[in-house]
Amino acid sequence: MPSSVKLKNQAQDEPCLRDRVTQVRRQTAQLVADLSEEDCLVQSMPDASPTKWHLAHTTWFFETFVLPQADAHYTTYDADFGYLFNSYYETVGRMHPRPQRGLLTRPSLTTIMAYRDHVDEKLGALLADNDGHDLGALRDVLELGLHHEQQHQELILTDIKHAFSCNPTLPAYDSSPRTTNKVGAAPARWISRPASVSEIGHIENGFAFDNEAPRHRQVVEAHEIQTRPVTLGEYRAFIDDGGYTRPELWLSNGWALVNERGWRAPLYWIERDGQWGQFSLAGLRVPAEAEPITHLSYYEADAYARWAGARLPTEAEWELVARDCALEGNFAESRRYHPTRTEIHGSGPAALFGDVWEWTSSPYMPYPGYAAPTGALGEYNGKFMSGQMVLRGGSCATPQSHIRTSYRNFFPPDARWQFSGLRLARNTTA
DSSP states (O other): OOOOOBOOOOSOOHHHHHHHHHHHHHHHHHHTTTOOHHHHHOOOSTTSOOHHHHHHHHHHHHHHHTHHHHOTTOOOSOTTHHHHHOOSOTTTOOOOOGGGGGGOOOSOHHHHHHHHHHHHHHHHHHHHHTTTSOOTHHHHHHHHHHHHHHHHHHHHHHHHHHHHHTSTTOOOSOOOOOOOOOSOOOOOOEEEEOOEEEEESOOSSSOBOGGGOSOEEEEEOOEEEESSOOBHHHHHHHHHTTGGGOGGGSOHHHHHHHHHHTOOSSTTEEEETTEEEEEETTEEEOOOTTSBOOSOOHHHHHHHHHHTTOBOOOHHHHHHHHTTSOSOSBOGGGSOOSOOOOOOOSSSOOOOSBSSEEEEEEEOOOOTTOOOOSSGGGGGTGGGOSSOEEEESOOTTSOGGGOOTTOOEEEOTTOOSSOEEOOOEEEOOO
16 A cells, blocks of 8 residues: 655654554554464465565564664664565665565564564664654654554555455454444435535645645535445445446446456455355455445446446545544444444534545546655655555544545555445536
């Protein structure tokens, strides 16, 4: 999930930053505590990475971009790790091919955890030595590293889910009892929004990735947007109406993928004896009609919207309606790791944050006036602004402290293994 940083000093003192480093690094370790070494090695597709690689790469980030800048005499833990665990920073050096990360049986998981402990100790000493003092630019890079690690926390969950789905026994990542809400979904309503010239993008306060800036004016035509995401039951009606067999509903590339890959339903839907089951991080389950539909590609979300006589919202439309909503929802902290039924209170929008990333109709492009940061960290985002689509809002696998209204996630339009869904919008003449 590549993104980049907007380097701004944070209204946060070093002791708070030290606590946050400890908390985020501990959260990553907790996510993998119940996985075996074999679980942590598997790579189920080129777009996913082994859990062991995520653990090492996030540590390499701090070792590469923080520790040498803080201590000119710092010696790297292992000279080979720069090649093994670099992701895409060409200006830093060569890297092991992404599709072959699952072949790295060595270093062992034990060695990787020792590597994490080593770097954590150095980070702790750095922040202790600077208690009450300004870390300068290092503060910004540390904050970037924490948000980078939170991105990889989400990837650990989505990647291990894909890996487990490839196992014929469909093992559970977390087998804690889950109560399926049998109550139906609240009826979706339309919220009217007038035409406007509005500012979108990050406000100059606190951390943001550089792709959220600069804040700029944008013309937004009159439109309507639905109060909640599309549910599994509503999407099932699209399937039952032959949605995957009707080329008139699909973009050309999407229709080609339907036929090439044999898509008949969202990812992780499994048909047995004429009945659909849904694979989740808690194992195989009966699909719950009231939950937000998830694991859709952009093409599937767009086809559903056409079938429903609507469209996907633009990212500006999404951000403007989300601006008035509290930043709360079903995030990773709930430990459900699955979308839940949307509760609607009042006449406003609901579930804009958490549960599922919502596809927008906006291509992932730079905002007017955007300039990538200089140096290696400039590679974090800008070079990916081509051929991808924007998603908004976070998911049930996203840490809550990682998300904000202006956050722009992005993936290729055929990506399905993320917790991605949709909310409908439509044009009006008012």
